[in-house]
Amino acid sequence: MTTLTIKKIGPGASIQDLGRRGLLAQGLSRGGAADRLALLEGAALLDQSPDCAALEMTAMGGTFNVDAPSRIALTGAPLRAQIDGESVTWHASHRLKPGQTLTLGPGKGGVWSYLHLGGGIQTDPIMGSRATHLSLKLGLIPETGTELPLKDDQSGPVERVVDVADRFKGGQVRVLASTHTALFSQDDIDRFETTTFTRDQRGNRQGVRLNHDGAPFAIADQLGIVSEVIVPGDIQMTGEGTPYILLPECQTTGGYPRIGSVLPDDLPKAAQAAAGAELTFRFIDRDQATDLHKSEDDLLKALKKSVRPLVRDPREMRDLGSYQLISGVTAGTNEKGELA
Incomplete structure (x- = not known):
């Protein structure tokens, strides 16, 4: 199982999904992500269920490593984001490799920011959810040094961006x-x-x-x-x-x-x-x-339609050699199979 290691994180961070449904009569509020739309955006970028748990952060952000190649997505209130010192786009998905460091923060506006992982965070569910309920101290409260288990993520889409309305001001x-x-x-x-x-x-x-x-x-x-x-x-x-x-x-x-x-x-x-x-x-x-009103299912469908490839400036890509810049190149033959 892949592990996300938290090297540093600000106060108020938590694990969040869509929360615990159906327990209001027992005195337990739903909880879940403060910005539920951000969970849907992460699901659209990584083409996975919005029920996948993500890391919710305040404006301080944090620093992270993984021990296996992982897909990530960044949504919610924009933070300054870098992988090994190279700036990466917010509201987008990226690939994070072992040995690389993801650094997030400080914030550029808004309150709640989200780090999504391919397959989702796999902490033990409590009452049907992995969501941290901070006021009740229910569920895992992530802090510096915490190692979060991730679901093994099969290959999927990456280097994609989603268009979002500015809801952070x-x-x-x-x-x-x-x-x-x-x-x-x-x-x-x-x-x-x-x-x-x-x-x-x-x-x-x-x-x-x-x-x-x-x-x-x-x-x-x-x-x-x-x-x-x-x-x-x-x-x-x-x-x-x-x-x-x-x-x-x-x-x-x-x-x-x-x-x-x-x-x-x-x-x-x-x-x-x-x-x-x-x-x-x-x-x-x-x-x-x-x-x-749009249901969360309708919102997710609309977000998936708005996802598009992330276009990056080659001059700012220090690892240019690791990208497939041209596809469909043949091994020196023409369309008839003859040597060109």
Whole structure:
């Protein structure tokens, strides 16, 4: 079995897949990748299942080696990426050989970055998932010196790039009304849509805090709300009237009023907004949301169609001799088999 050795890694790293489904009633949130779209992008680049576990990192990145030839893909928030000091493209797949060093970081924007391996990381699954649940300390927490087992990867596509929309600088996020939206005054709902919020320094895989100028957002009987089920994407207003966007490791129930819930399609943008990034919100109705929504299967199909060969500048390729630059060359004969 191939091994990925972590020579160095920043804080907040974790192993992530699509999370643990069906355990909300038992008090365990789904978890999984903070940016689920990044998992689909990695699956499209390596032509493998999005269930394959990947390494999720913060902006500090890390340094890595493998002990057998491996395919890798880099998705999510872009980091500076190098193999043996040579820059490699982000949102692309590459080949990493034994003896080579992959160096990632620091970040260029966004929050969560992903290193995918051909075949996926093969740590022992717990309750149907390999995902690390950091707040519960469930699953493996990777750190410097950790050796991660990888599934033996059969030969597959490499040196490919996928086109992605820039979701790493904040922007407008679409929101659906929630159970509590009608409890807010219409003035507060209108003000929520016209306010520019700034992503606070405080935030993790449970949720992110937003700052804003002006009055807090509150309802009349805030203390009378009964705790009920909450899910990633819900926007809670704390007791001080400050919004929090809940992320994959959020608690399973809560009693703060929720002014709305971020569309699943826009949650990666909200999760990837770095400290200081500006976010605005726009309510849309359920019919609009249904028309706009794409299932993860549909997203993966679209991503696979957008994958294209990675074109590199030969002047920047120090290992030019290891590439097959011309295919279909014959052994000195013409089309009739005669010596040319």
